[in-house]
Amino acid sequence: MVRGANGMAIEWTYELPVGEPTAPHLVYAVRSGASLHALLLDRVLGTQTHWVEAARRTQPCLGAECKNCPDPYRRWKGYVCAAISVRDAATGKPVWRPVTLELTEAAAGGLYGYDDRPLAVLVSRAARGTRGAVRLTVMNPQPPAEQLPRIEVWDPEPILRRMWGVRDQKQGRQILLPFGQSG
DSSP states (O other): OOOTTTTTTTOOOOOOOOOOOSSSOOOOOOOOOOOEEEEEEEEEEEEEEETTTTTTEEEEGGGGOTTSSSOOOEEEEEEEEEEEEEETTTOOOEEEEEEEEEEEEEHHHHTTTOOSSSSSEEEEEEETBBBBBBEEEEESSSSGGSOOOOOEEEEEEEHHHHTTTTTOOOGOSSSSTTOOOOO
């Protein structure tokens, strides 16, 4: 028997959970050389970020308290509630999977003037590794609303805070801001 840090037994299983997850905790970035169809379900929420080589991951910039600044390679990243089209493993048919989709500033900039949601888009990344340009193309014409899945919108901020290990909001300061706003 294996015990966790709190002394409780860890219950391992090879059984997969039945049904859809209650919250889409997957933060998805388009892979190099790939493209996908997505439905954007809400506004883009974004922040300045750093690539931290020692941790091999993106971390948010914490402004005056940021231990990664000054950083000449600081980049804005946006996150949006979305559904991406994937193939169901059992049936081979396309299904919509809810994810928190990561966008670059340039890709999110392609959304100016498009306020309707859900919004069908094609998102692709150039074949240059993780630094390849991300391109977003709004599908024209948009699919009829009655053909789109009904997916509840969630707040991506708690998912991102957990992923980044950011536990609290210092004096109520917002780290993540809607696209087009500055801190």
